Amino acid sequence: MMMDHGEGELLALLARLVAIDTPSGDRAGMMAAGEVLAAQLRKLGMELETIIDPAGGVHFKAEIGRGPKVVLLAHLDTVFPLGTAAERPFKIAGDSAYGPGVSDCKGGVVAVLGALRRLWADGWPAVRIICLFNGDEELGSPGSRFSLAEMAEEAVAVLVVEPAAGEELVTVSRQGIGRFTLRVCGKAAHSGSDYAKGRSAVLELAHKILAVHALTDLAAGVTLNVGAIGGGTRPNVVPDSAWAEIDLRVKEESQIGPILAALERIAAEKTVPETSATLSGGITRPPLPPKEANLRLFRSLEEVGRRLGIQLKPFCSGGGSDANLVAALGVPTLDGLGPAGGGHHSAAEFMSIPSLYRRVELLAEFLRALAGG
Ligand SMILES: [Zn+2]
Structure with missing residues (x-):
């Protein structure tokens, strides 16, 4: 044919x-x-x-x-x-x-x-x-x-x-797409002798990852995926740095603002004291x-x-x-x-x-x- x-x-x-x-x-x-x-x-x-x-x-x-x-x-x-x-x-x-x-x-x-x-x-x-x-x-x-x-x-x-x-x-x-990187800074310390002095960036990042994923609303067409993570140097060091890469999908323009605000809030709030975080990135493709x-x-x-x-x-x-x-x-x-x-x-x-x-x-x-x- x-x-x-x-x-x-x-x-x-x-x-x-x-x-x-x-x-x-x-x-x-x-x-x-x-x-x-x-x-x-x-x-x-x-x-x-x-x-x-x-x-x-x-x-x-x-x-x-x-x-x-x-x-x-x-x-x-x-x-x-x-x-x-x-x-x-x-x-x-x-x-x-x-x-x-x-x-x-x-x-x-x-x-x-x-x-x-x-x-x-x-x-x-x-x-x-x-x-x-x-x-x-x-x-x-x-x-x-x-x-x-x-x-x-x-x-x-x-x-x-x-x-x-x-x-x-x-x-x-x-759908629209956003890409973000979340970087957490902590304080390095010997995991044995100085454990209490350390501020684990990896632990703080773990809390943040859960919060990022909790923003997902499948029914509304909003999804967040932490697709790559990294941090620390070796098992016997309390890690002073960690990072995560985030992919965001939205259905409508109006959904972007609230999600950006929520991501900023997650970056600012801390569970592990004396850690800090920065959020970079943004919307790469509008819906x-x-x-x-x-x-x-x-x-x-x-x-x-x-x-x-x-x-x-x-x-x-x-x-x-x-x-x-x-x-x-x-x-x-x-x-x-x-x-x-x-x-x-x-x-x-x-x-x-x-x-x-x-x-x-x-x-x-x-x-x-x-x-x-
Ligand atoms: Zn393609």
């Missing part, structure tokens, strides 16, 4: 990208992945431009065509450390592909390449397509957000190819409520889907993405346009292979529809 548009080649490309470890901020990994992309784009008459942000982060941009501006966003970085691709290599089992970043977001990167390739083969539509492949999305896009905002300006659509939560789902709204501009864009995508025999449904995602940043600027944005997958940020990550082909088809046809020709 499916015409051959080089599906095998798309999977081979995905395998090559997954084989390259690209933890956020790793320049060598990004450059290697960029070389793979550049070679693919060159075949379509496109150039890959390297962007180095002020903090030294590496991102790539490619552009083609004239007409209404459409931005395709896909990130190349993953949450997995160097060595993961060798430890847990790309593999296919049944209809699914596995490997670090296979779905989040290398499947999306390949979907973009596949769609471009189709348009190239069938004739470019009258639309100006800008692709941004960033390397710091998993950090909250600290370095690429400026390029991103600049590119999104006056775009008729920003299409983010983060993984789809399901074959027929397109993300129209997302993306279902805006009218996004819903309108969804309805035109829905129409294209119908023509292809795909019944699309709008979806609210619990994760944040670059879509939050762009939509906050008032640009019509849709997200979750990559292939369907699951198990993200874990060893269980997978991508549905049939959905990769469906999304290539959908993206290509939508880009045509946006050309208005």
Whole structure:
């Protein structure tokens, strides 16, 4: 039923990208992945431009065509450390592909390449397509957000190819995200002879962690996760320092203020006397409520889907993405346009292979529809 548009080649490309470890901020990994992309784009008459942000982060941009501006966003970085691709290599089992970043977001990167390739083969539509492949999305896009905002300006659509939560789902709204670091200072002492003189930063942090988690309100869509901790030096020393990294998710803008105040209070209050704490960080992505501009864009995508025999449904995602940043600027944005997958940020990550082909088809046809020709 499916015409051959080089599906095998798309999977081979995905395998090559997954084989390259690209933890956020790793320049060598990004450059290697960029070389793979550049070679693919060159075949379509496109150039890959390297962007180095002020903090030294590496991102790539490619552009083609004239007409209404459409931005395709896909990130190349993953949450997995160097060595993961060798430890847990790309593999296919049944209809699914596995490997670090296979779905989040290398499947999306390949979907973009596949769609471009189709348009190239069938004739470019009258639309100006800008692709941004960033390397710091998993950090909250600290370095690429400026390029991103600049590119999104006056775009008729920003299409983010983060993984789809399901074959027929397109993300129209997302939770907001905050990242914080809590640092506790105490007083070091010999754990035997001077125990009473010590002020344990680790113990104080433990109390604070419980208080942070107690702010979670699942029903209201507010969650706090202390995802990484550290502190102390050795067992026989009362520890004078400890830290925790906190991830916050909120559904609505109005939930941010009270949570920030509560976090400040937790930092200030102490259970272990003579300890002190500082809280740093903030909101990295504002919540993306279902805006009218996004819903309108969804309805035109829905129409294209119908023509292809795909019944699309709008979806609210619990994760944040670059879509939050762009939509906050008032640009019509849709997200979750990559292939369907699951198990993200874990060893269980997978991508549905049939959905990769469906999304290539959908993206290509939508880009045509946006050309208005
Ligand atoms: Zn992602």
